[in-house]
Amino acid sequence: MTKSLGAKGMAGFLYLSLAVLAGLVVFLSVENRSLEAQLYPEVPGLEAGEAAPVISAVTLEGEVKNFHWTEVSRERLLLVFTTTCSVCQKNQGVWRTLFEELGPELEFWGISLDLVEPTVVYREVNGLPFPILLPKDRQIFADAYKVSVVPTTIHIGSDGRIRRVWSGALSQDQVAELKADLATRTARG
Numbered sequence: 001m002t003k004s005l006g007a008k009g010m011a012g013f014l015y016l017s018l019a020v021l022a023g024l025v026v027f028l029s030v031e032n033r034s035l036e037a038q039l040y041p042e043v044p045g046l047e048a049g050e051a052a053p054v055i056s057a058v059t060l061e062g063e064v065k066n067f068h069w070t071e072v073s074r075e076r077l078l079l080v081f082t083t084t085c086s087v088c089q090k091n092q093g094v095w096r097t098l099f100e101e102l103g104p105e106l107e108f109w110g111i112s113l114d115l116v117e118p119t120v121v122y123r124e125v126n127g128l129p130f131p132i133l134l135p136k137d138r139q140i141f142a143d144a145y146k147v148s149v150v151p152t153t154i155h156i157g158s159d160g161r162i163r164r165v166w167s168g169a170l171s172q173d174q175v176a177e178l179k180a181d182l183a184t185r186t187a188r189g
Contacts, residue, residue, distance in 0.1 A: 045146045045165045052156045053144035057111075057133035060120055064136070070160030072107070075182070078154040079130070080111040080147055083122040088151040091169045092126050095153075098175065099130050105182055113138050113150065155181075 046052075055067040069076060079095050081088035099108050108130035112119040116134060123132055135141035145154065153170055155163040155178060163181070166174050 045148075045152075045167060046154070046162045048162055048164060050162045052154070052160055052162055055111075055133065055141060055144075056136045057141075058116070058136060060116060060123065060132055060134070062116075065133075067109075067133070068160070069156050073158045074107050075105065075158050075163075076107045076109060076156040077102075078109050078111050078145075078152075078156065080113065080145070080150055080152040080154065082150050083112065083114045083118045085150050087169050089126070091151045091153075092128065094170045094175060096127070096129065098178070102179070102182065103129075105186065109133055111135065111141070113142070113147075 052069040054069075056064070057067065058064050077095075077098065079091075081091070095108075095110075098106075110123075110128060110130055110132035112122070112132055112134050114122075114134070119132060119134060122128075141147070145152075149167040151167075151169065153166040153174075155165070157163045164178070
């Protein structure tokens with residue numbers, strides 16, 4: 001009889017322990033989400049229709065420029081990346097293909113959030129065919145363009161206004177959306 005009480009007691013102890021552990025997991029999960037929200041707050045990106053902020057940047061050749069996107073009546077694609085980002089690396093093939101297919105219709109600009117030397121090497125290793133800019137102040141650029149994730153692809157209309165922003169790697173659906181949007185506006189003339 002003592003053994004059966006011991007087994008029942010042990011089973012009760014195990015159930016109680018499991019319940020406490022489950023409660024602890026739920027508590028820690030909620031606490032983790034709270035801490036992540038404090039460390040990595042959601043930053044909304046630029047909205048369609050907003051004026052694209054002016055960029056003060058340096059070319060890889062060392063020339064300092066201020067880019068006012070309304071000065072040229074041509075659509076642009078800004079390709080924001082870092083040289084150490086593996087998703088950016090994968091996205092370079094998509095950007096390169098877009099450049100080859102849409103280069104006559106769009107002006108392409110790579111925006112590196114790294115230093116000049118690693119960016120030059122990165123361009124050469126990856127065979128990037130478009131010009132690359134380095135914001136004079138990366139934090140000011142990231143804040144102005146609300147970039148919280150790389151890669152980020154920003155489509156600016158010929159009027160200097162944001163048309164679309166894609167964070168992360170471009171999907172085939174997003175590429176098709178961009179091409180369809182350009183085809184529609186080109187057809188309208």
